[in-house]
Amino acid sequence: MIESAIEALMIVLDPSRLIYMFLGIGIGVIVGLLPGLSGTVGMSLLLPFVFGLEPYVGMALLIGMIAVIHTGDTFPSILFGIPGTSGSQATIMDGYPLTKKGGASRAMGASFFSSMIGGVIGGIALYLTIPFARPLITSFSSPELFMLTMLGLSMAGLLAGKSPIKGIISGILGLLIGAVGSAPAVPEYRYTLDTLYLTQGISLPVVAMAIFAFPILITMLTDKGSVSSHAKLQSGILKGVMDALKNKFLVFRSAVIGALIGFIPGLGGSVVDWIAYGAGQKTVKNNYFGSGDIRGVIAPESANNAKEGGSLVPTLLFGIPGSGTTAILLGGLTLMGLEAGPKMLSDDLPVTLSIVWTLVFANIFGALLCMLLVRPISKISLVPGEKIVPFLLVLLVVGAYQSTMSWGDLIVFVVIGLLGYVMTILDWPRPPLLIGFVLALPAERYYWISIERYGWEWLTNPLVIALAIIIVLLLAGGTIMKRFSKKFESKGGI
Amino acid sequence: MNKDYLNLIFSGFLFSLFTFTLIEALTFSKLAQFFPLYISVAGVILTFVYFIAQVFTIYKQQKKEENQTILPLLQPLKYIGWVIGYLLLIFIGGLLLATVIFLFTFLIFESKMKLLSAGISVVFVLICVSLLSSALDIYWPTNLIGF
Structure with a gap:
């Protein structure tokens, strides 16, 4: 396999193919930069062009784009607190407070470096799992998938902040918004208010933008100032890189979490950053996550790039797409005359390995490109709110409309945006709402399948028990650690 | 407006919303019902608890004549x-x-x-x-x- 990997490396480094990879990287960064545009939009844009292309060239273009979307989406998340894509929601939690303190460059330096390392680890994970991917994927059935959604939901509790009851209510509200539309178990519509738009459910990009971006727009206008409260931006790209290097184990841990969650089709990549963020919050000592802790940027950014490598395992090897983006990628494979499945490990192994290399290179070049853009782009955070908000609003309206190209998207944007604004001024945590929303459908679907198929027997499944223990440890461990540290502090520490 | 009063109004709104979704969930078929019904019940109970707690908070504040946070609207x-x-x-x-x-x-x-x-x-x-x-x-x- 090593020989095949070297052969694939030579193929990827061919200048004619490298150009396509750079083209993909450029488009990926732009798509990530623009709020509301996801990997699905980027893939749909490139798909017509891959028809008839040599597989190595086509994959360089598509994978180059996919790999860096979660690098480029960091700009709006850190600068404005607006998620560039659904995978960069958790980055806002500490990235935006850092920008307010004048540390945008530092946050972005740490973020891009972590993204690069995470992406490379994701590529390596893809390479390493190729020989034993089949038993790994097939070991996850609906009960385990349900427990994984519970693991994701437990993050809502962890992110509740000072008032757990507000966090739980917020999460429940998210679950309820996620229940709008067709029921997964029966052909029946719920809470559609007799409108056609709501029969499809509410789309994630609209909810994410509304709940985070709308309140920020209004707050920027009422506060009458720039995002950064400091008149001068601190130069800190290198400092951010050093921060990431100092927290190398956090980068690694988060990347492993990202790759592992990526393996599991259907769980939804949108939750990976929250899980990494929550895990980081529980494992990092003396943290102040939520108020501008650089480690709160490092954890989700490393995970969301690593996820891409993991998510390609079920897509390429079993033809099971884990997201809209990978579903379109499957279409791309067909257009290039390839077929997802075991053939990708035999006849088409060089193509699979070229994908691994492209992932690695695209993450490195994408991060470097973004680092070059940090200085000019972070100056935007110094522009007064009332001068930048109208332009952001135009961008957000166009972005929100791309979800289903329906007026319903805009109405939902305003309604949920108002809800988000009220929650912001009344100190209700918003991340649990989003986590609840993302996991509503998988939670219901996997619970229903588990009960229908296994009755209550699935509760005795060893993997289910192991996941339940992890959830309890995560929830209880945090509380115990907090109590210990409080006792320790009250005694004066060491 | 007083932030605590606004919180009370907001929790009242959420309570009404969860009550509405609960009643609506009862009209769904059994398989479509269980998920929104459980969530709505949990939502109704929790928002009710929060609402009562908020009433007590306001009552205590008024008794102590503490400074209240005013939000510009x-x-x-x-x-x-x-x-x-x-x-x-x-x-x-x-x-x-x-x-x-x-x-x-x-x-x-x-x-x-x-x-x-x-x-x-x-x-x-x-x-x-x-x-x-x-x-x-x-x-x-x-x-x-x-x-």
Whole structure:
């Protein structure tokens, strides 16, 4: 396999193919930069062009784009607190407070470096799992998938902040918004208010933008100032890189979490950053996550790039797409005359390995490109709110409309945006709402399948028990650690 | 307005919302019902508990005559009005026309920009939107007559 990997490396480094990879990287960064545009939009844009292309060239273009979307989406998340894509929601939690303190460059330096390392680890994970991917994927059935959604939901509790009851209510509200539309178990519509738009459910990009971006727009206008409260931006790209290097184990841990969650089709990549963020919050000592802790940027950014490598395992090897983006990628494979499945490990192994290399290179070049853009782009955070908000609003309206190209998207944007604004001024945590929303459908679907198929027997499944223990440890461990540290502090520490 | 009173009103709103979804869930078939029903029940109980706790908080504060946080509402409402106004303009005149009117008036009246700067900014945005639309195959909201 090593020989095949070297052969694939030579193929990827061919200048004619490298150009396509750079083209993909450029488009990926732009798509990530623009709020509301996801990997699905980027893939749909490139798909017509891959028809008839040599597989190595086509994959360089598509994978180059996919790999860096979660690098480029960091700009709006850190600068404005607006998620560039659904995978960069958790980055806002500490990235935006850092920008307010004048540390945008530092946050972005740490973020891009972590993204690069995470992406490379994701590529390596893809390479390493190729020989034993089949038993790994097939070991996850609906009960385990349900427990994984519970693991994701437990993050809502962890992110509740000072008032757990507000966090739980917020999460429940998210679950309820996620229940709008067709029921997964029966052909029946719920809470559609007799409108056609709501029969499809509410789309994630609209909810994410509304709940985070709308309140920020209004707050920027009422506060009458720039995002950064400091008149001068601190130069800190290198400092951010050093921060990431100092927290190398956090980068690694988060990347492993990202790759592992990526393996599991259907769980939804949108939750990976929250899980990494929550895990980081529980494992990092003396943290102040939520108020501008650089480690709160490092954890989700490393995970969301690593996820891409993991998510390609079920897509390429079993033809099971884990997201809209990978579903379109499957279409791309067909257009290039390839077929997802075991053939990708035999006849088409060089193509699979070229994908691994492209992932690695695209993450490195994408991060470097973004680092070059940090200085000019972070100056935007110094522009007064009332001068930048109208332009952001135009961008957000166009972005929100791309979800289903329906007026319903805009109405939902305003309604949920108002809800988000009220929650912001009344100190209700918003991340649990989003986590609840993302996991509503998988939670219901996997619970229903588990009960229908296994009755209550699935509760005795060893993997289910192991996941339940992890959830309890995560929830209880945090509380115990907090109590210990409080006792320790009250005694004066060491 | 007093932040605690607003919190009380908000929790009351959430309680009503969860009650509505609970009643609505009872009309669904059994397989479509279990998930929203359980969630709604949990929501009703928790918001009720929070509502009562909030009433006690306000009562205690009034007894102690503590300083209360006052939230300004007029200014946010004005800006929310701008957002809704922009959407209404899109509905009537389409995105391009609405963007021109909204951006120009906002930049002049709220951002206090000079006419020339505001004009250049509007033209720049229109060029960007048009380029994005053709390059990235982006669609924009249409108006009443589908333009």
